Amino acid sequence: xxxxxxxxGRRIQYVAEYAAVRLLSAAAGVLxxxxxxxxxxxxxxxxxxIAVRRRRIARRNIERAMPGExxxxxxxxxxREVFLHIGLTAVETLWMRRHGTKDRIAARFPMDGIExxxxxREGGRGVILFTMHQGNWELYGATVAxxxxxxxxxxxxxxxxxxxxxxxxxRESLGMKVLSTREGVRPMLRALRRGExxxxxxxxxxxxxxxxxxxxxxxxxxxxxVASLALRLDAPVFVGYGMRDGYGFRHHGRLQGxxxxxxxxxxxxxxxxxxxxxxDTLEEIxxxxxxxxxxTHRRWKLAGxxxxxxxxxxxxxVGQTD
Numbered sequence: 001x002x003x004x005x006x007x008x009g010r011r012i013q014y015v016a017e018y019a020a021v022r023l024l025s026a027a028a029g030v031l032x033x034x035x036x037x038x039x040x041x042x043x044x045x046x047x048x049x050i051a052v053r054r055r056r057i058a059r060r061n062i063e064r065a066m067p068g069e070x071x072x073x074x075x076x077x078x079x080r081e082v083f084l085h086i087g088l089t090a091v092e093t094l095w096m097r098r099h100g101t102k103d104r105i106a107a108r109f110p111m112d113g114i115e116x117x118x119x120x121r122e123g124g125r126g127v128i129l130f131t132m133h134q135g136n137w138e139l140y141g142a143t144v145a146x147x148x149x150x151x152x153x154x155x156x157x158x159x160x161x162x163x164x165x166x167x168x169x170x171r172e173s174l175g176m177k178v179l180s181t182r183e184g185v186r187p188m189l190r191a192l193r194r195g196e197x198x199x200x201x202x203x204x205x206x207x208x209x210x211x212x213x214x215x216x217x218x219x220x221x222x223x224x225x226v227a228s229l230a231l232r233l234d235a236p237v238f239v240g241y242g243m244r245d246g247y248g249f250r251h252h253g254r255l256q257g258x259x260x261x262x263x264x265x266x267x268x269x270x271x272x273x274x275x276x277x278x279x280d281t282l283e284e285i286x287x288x289x290x291x292x293x294x295x296t297h298r299r300w301k302l303a304g305x306x307x308x309x310x311x312x313x314x315x316x317x318v319g320q321t322d
Contacts, residue, residue: 018162028091029098036095037088037248044087048080051296058082058295064303065216066290081291085244089136092249096139097170102146105174109143109242113255117197118148120236120258126192129255130226131240132203132282133294140242140253141199142174150196152177154188154225185225192233199240200226203282203294205301213276216283218303227274230261237261239281243289256281 028036048055058079062070070078096105120127129144131137145151153176158164168178179187179198188198202223203215210221230237238257245251259281262273286293 014160014162017160018166021163021166024090025094025097028094031095033095033099033249036091040088040091041084041247042087043091044084045080047087048083051083054296055079055083057298061295061297061299062290064218064300078291079295082293082295084247085135085292086294086296088244088247088249089138092136093138093170095249096142097173102175105139105143105146108249109139109251109253111143111147111253111255113238113240113257114144114147116257117238117255120238121195121197124195125236126195126233127197127236127238127258128192128226128230129197129199129238129240130202130278131199132201132286133297134203134286134289135242135244135251135292137201137242138171138174139251140240141171141176143242143251143253144197144199144240144255145175148197150177150191150194151175152179152188152191152196152198154179154181154198154200156181185229188225188229189233192229192235198229202226202278203299204297205299211272211275212302213272213279215279215299218300220279220300221302222275222279224271224275226278227261227271230274231263231267231270239278239285241282241285244292 028039031039059075062075062078117127117129131140141151141153145153153171155168155171155178157180158167171178176199177191179191191198200223205221206223207221209224211224211227212219213222214220215222226237229235236258238255239259240253240255242251242253259277262270262277264270264273
């Protein structure tokens with residue numbers, strides 16, 4: 001009976017979450033752009049007020065990633081800015097489902113470097129784009145897809161199947177093909193061998209197939225898939241990112257590359273070295289506009305385990321005698 005009650009509670013939760021997403025989507029879609037922007041800002045402020053746990057995670061992440069670089073007041077201001085951009089991104093993405101024609105997206109999100117990617121794909125070569133949760137990452141992917149056919153976005157499915165179906169439809173309506181992380185590497189291999197582009201967000205913690213490199217100087221489990229596929233298929237690699245201009249629905253995107261990869265012949269070492277370079281590149285970009293990155297994610301779980309291990313080791317050393 002307890003199991004049935006838990007299952008019923010989960011289903012009720014899923015329906016409630018889905019209803020909230022659809023309600024927000026409907027409300028955003030009917031608003032003129034100016035009011036949608038104001039609504040996004042208001043949502044961001046509301047999230048800052050109620051998401052206490054995520055607020056604490058963001059503050060702790062910033063303090064540990066950039067120790068001594070900002071005062072407590074500056075960190076608090078930066079955390080508020082992070083939530084403001086989260087609210088804008090949520091409302092803007094839903095608003096664009098109704099209003100996001102290719103021309104409108106292109107006008108709001110000019111992109112530098114797209115020609116270099118097109119050139120790299122000549123002759124049917126697949127390319128890999130690695131990116132992060134910076135600015136409006138959903139709209140960034142849509143912008144790339146609107147200007148270049150054959151763009152596949154690797155995404156981790158949300159747990160709620162109703163919301164998962166809706167978000168997949170939303171992404172596909174903006175021009176992207178969605179590949180699930182649950183399907184493993186094969187769909188990515190097939191897309192690359194067809195000469196298509198595969199975009200991968202690499203700035204979040206992963207539990208499997210990761211490389212223990214550093215990010216902002218701290219150990220961070222980072223997916224090995226980009227470096228592994230690039231070396232295996234000799235695929236060109238680009239870094240892509242977008243930055244919001246101010247606090248409205250205007251952005252600027254960029255694609256940089258192809259990046260020069262480390263190729264020593266030692267596959268494991270090359271994967272680690274290249275993944276570290278990818279993280280260093282993302283860190284450099286994030287530092288330009290830190291308020292637009294998703295600091296609310298528990299990115300440094302690996303660092304926490306390492307640090308706890310050191311504390312336990314040190315505690316053991318204290319109790320030892322010669």
